[in-house]
Amino acid sequence: xxxxxxxxxLSRCGYGVIRQKGRATEAxxxxxxxxxxxxxxxxxxxxxxxELADLMGExxxxxxxxxxxxxxxxxxxxxxxxxxxxxxxxxxxxxGAEVFEYSPTQIKKAxxxxxxxxxxxxxxxxxTLLGLPQPLKPADASDxxxxxxxxxxxxPTRSSIQAAV
Amino acid sequence: xxxxxxxxxLSRCGYGVIRQKGRATEAxxxxxxxxxxxxxxxxxxxxxxxELADLMGExxxxxxxxxxxxxxxxxxxxxxxxxxxxxxxxxxxxxGAEVFEYSPTQIKKAxxxxxxxxxxxxxxxxxTLLGLPQPLKPADASDxxxxxxxxxxxxPTRSSIQAAV
Numbered sequence: 413x414x415x416x417x418x419x420x421x422l423s424r425c426g427y428g429v430i431r432q433k434g435r436a437t438e439a440x441x442x443x444x445x446x447x448x449x450x451x452x453x454x455x456x457x458x459x460x461x462x463e464l465a466d467l468m469g470e471x472x473x474x475x476x477x478x479x480x481x482x483x484x485x486x487x488x489x490x491x492x493x494x495x496x497x498x499x500x501x502x503x504x505x506x507x508g509a510e511v512f513e514y515s516p517t518q519i520k521k522a523x524x525x526x527x528x529x530x531x532x533x534x535x536x537x538x539x540t541l542l543g544l545p546q547p548l549k550p551a552d553a554s555d556x557x558x559x560x561x562x563x564x565x566x567x568p569t570r571s572s573i574q575a576a577v
Numbered sequence: 578x579x580x581x582x583x584x585x586x587l588s589r590c591g592y593g594v595i596r597q598k599g600r601a602t603e604a605x606x607x608x609x610x611x612x613x614x615x616x617x618x619x620x621x622x623x624x625x626x627x628e629l630a631d632l633m634g635e636x637x638x639x640x641x642x643x644x645x646x647x648x649x650x651x652x653x654x655x656x657x658x659x660x661x662x663x664x665x666x667x668x669x670x671x672x673g674a675e676v677f678e679y680s681p682t683q684i685k686k687a688x689x690x691x692x693x694x695x696x697x698x699x700x701x702x703x704x705t706l707l708g709l710p711q712p713l714k715p716a717d718a719s720d721x722x723x724x725x726x727x728x729x730x731x732x733p734t735r736s737s738i739q740a741a742v
Contacts, residue, residue, distance in 0.1 A: 453666065453678075454670045454678075455670050457670070458666070458667040458669075458670035458671055494656050494659035494660055494663065495666065496663060497660060498622050498661060498662075498663040499664060501618060501619035501622045502626040504623075505619045505622070506626070
């Protein structure tokens with residue numbers, strides 16, 4: 413099973429693609445999509461949509477897992493992230509993937525066992541779980557991989573069926 | 578100039594298409610796109626994206642004007658509306674239109690001259706401005722037309738050039 417995780421954002425949108433084969437999980441691709449802060453928001457959202465559609469067309473994920481947007485202190489930023497997540501969700505369905513949302517707490521719990529884990533701890537565990545020689549950078553790409561790993565942790569039935577094949 | 582106004586929403590998204598010819602403005606089409614509350618949000622966003630892209634492909638608006646999402650009491654609803662507006666913006670750019678956002682206050686001021694106008698007053702003015710025999714229903718469609726009319730009011734230079742042709 414191929415899973416694409418997405419850490420939605422308008423200025424920086426992280427993505428991470430992982431593959432589960434039996435009990436092993438391997439990194440396939442990770443990176444970030446940036447859009448120019450000086451461009452109008454509609455154009456940036458369309459760029460994000462196009463880039464995500466291209467990536468999904470290239471990797472053909474079975475599932476797309478997106479970090480849920482919660483309202484933070486900065487309401488203006490939250491709206492941009494919300495709009496980006498909407499575009500990402502629609503792109504996932506458009507690419508024929510199943511789309512799932514996970515809260516930041518669910519993701520932290522799935523990766524570190526603790527919902528209050530900090531960025532560094534998350535980065536280290538993503539590195540460990542994928543057997544990488546060093547932490548994945550930039551942080552948004554690592555965060556996106558964490559969302560994808562969270563999805564695998566929440567799809568135990570499907571995973572065990574695949575592992576048994 | 579053909580303008581499509583959008584009152585974004587996930588359960589009900591209003592749209593209204595108007596045409597400006599010289600100094601006259603006429604209604605071309607208006608309606609709402611509904612998505613099923615029982616469907617997963619990603620699927621609903623993709624449906625909305627597809628329906629909007631179809632409408633934009635049919636009417637080929639020069640401009641798409643979208644009502645800006647403000648945070649209301651119900652934060653959960655605001656997020657759905659924000660995601661819907663993101664999808665609508667990306668669809669507008671994808672259809673080759675210029676995309677604009679207007680706040681509820683800007684729209685009310687443009688249509689009634691007063692930023693605190695209520696729904697009924699707005700509905701009546703939309704009816705008057707388009708010379709319709711009765712108020713446009715449903716309300717979301719009328720609201721979407723109001724956004725399109727607001728765009729024309731904010732594009733005086735372009736309008737006067739067209740009027741002079």
